[in-house]
Amino acid sequence: MLILRLLNVVAPVYFLCISLVTFILQLFLFLPNMFKDPTITPLFSPALLHGALFLFLSANALGNYILVIQNSPEDMGTCKNAGARGVGTPSEWPEAGRKASSSSQNTHFCRLCARVTLRHDHHCFFTGNCIGSRNMRNFIMFCLYTSLACLYSMVAGVAYISTVLSISFAHPLAFLTLLPHSISQFFSGAVLGSEMFVILMLYLWFGIGLACAGFCCHQLLLVLRGQTRHQVRKGMVVRARPWRKNLQEVFGKRWLLGLLIPMLNVGSDYPRHKGK
Numbered sequence: 001m002l003i004l005r006l007l008n009v010v011a012p013v014y015f016l017c018i019s020l021v022t023f024i025l026q027l028f029l030f031l032p033n034m035f036k037d038p039t040i041t042p043l044f045s046p047a048l049l050h051g052a053l054f055l056f057l058s059a060n061a062l063g064n065y066i067l068v069i070q071n072s073p074e075d076m077g078t079c080k081n082a083g084a085r086g087v088g089t090p091s092e093w094p095e096a097g098r099k100a101s102s103s104s105q106n107t108h109f110c111r112l113c114a115r116v117t118l119r120h121d122h123h124c125f126f127t128g129n130c131i132g133s134r135n136m137r138n139f140i141m142f143c144l145y146t147s148l149a150c151l152y153s154m155v156a157g158v159a160y161i162s163t164v165l166s167i168s169f170a171h172p173l174a175f176l177t178l179l180p181h182s183i184s185q186f187f188s189g190a191v192l193g194s195e196m197f198v199i200l201m202l203y204l205w206f207g208i209g210l211a212c213a214g215f216c217c218h219q220l221l222l223v224l225r226g227q228t229r230h231q232v233r234k235g236m237v238v239r240a241r242p243w244r245k246n247l248q249e250v251f252g253k254r255w256l257l258g259l260l261i262p263m264l265n266v267g268s269d270y271p272r273h274k275g276k
């Protein structure tokens with residue numbers, strides 16, 4: 001439990017550090033390098049388009065990240081609430097939550113958040129919050145835009161490295177052999193420390209981008225089936241419904257606007273908990 005609590009703190013710090021490093025590299029290294037091209041007029045420079053696209057992707061990733069944290073799933077009672085209501089002793093409050101969770105198939109008691117949540121999916125360590133009915137749409141959007149921002153940063157980084165080190169990425173294996181080649185060149189003094197750092201970041205962006213894309217697709221598949229990860233893990237049977245209805249339940253009526261800007265899940269068909 002101590003390790004999980006530690007992970008709940010370390011993972012968001014890790015995410016914010018990676019985001020900060022990505023911002024600094026994009027705004028102070030990749031973008032200025034693009035503006036150096038003398039053949040392009042400043043007004044129609046691809047660097048401006050690149051900057052606007054990167055800001056759009058990162059604003060959506062960070063906006064949805066904040067909304068996932070702000071919109072906790074419907075709270076069916078916390079340890080503190082149980083204590084305030086005088087239900088049980090402090091040592092019994094988690095047990096009260098577990099009993100409540102077993103009483104309904106759609107609820108689950110999360111020991112890290114210390115509360116019973118409605119339509120629980122899983123506990124996300126990167127946001128330090130439970131994912132459920134209210135923030136599922138924002139969570140999927142967060143995964144999607146984090147994946148796009150990472151893969152886009154990787155492409156911009158590859159363009160920067162190919163310009164600075166005069167490396168061609170035309171060969172399909174060039175990206176795979178870049179790391180061993182650059183490590184040997186770094187120790188021989190041919191590659192600077194800052195360039196080596198960018199090369200390492202390329203692999204990190206690639207890994208995070210693929211992981212988030214996979215996570216997003218898996219989550220989307222579960223939404224289409226009308227399932228949560230918690231139900232899959234417990235082997236619970238869900239009633240068959242049309243996939244359009246399942247999708248609308250999570251994405252709401254303003255789904256198109258929600259794809260473009262980070263916004264609250266207005267118009268969702270999920271029942272709201274009146275006690276909140």
Ligand SMILES: [Zn+2]
Binds near residue numbers: 110112113123124130
């Ligand atoms: Zn939780």
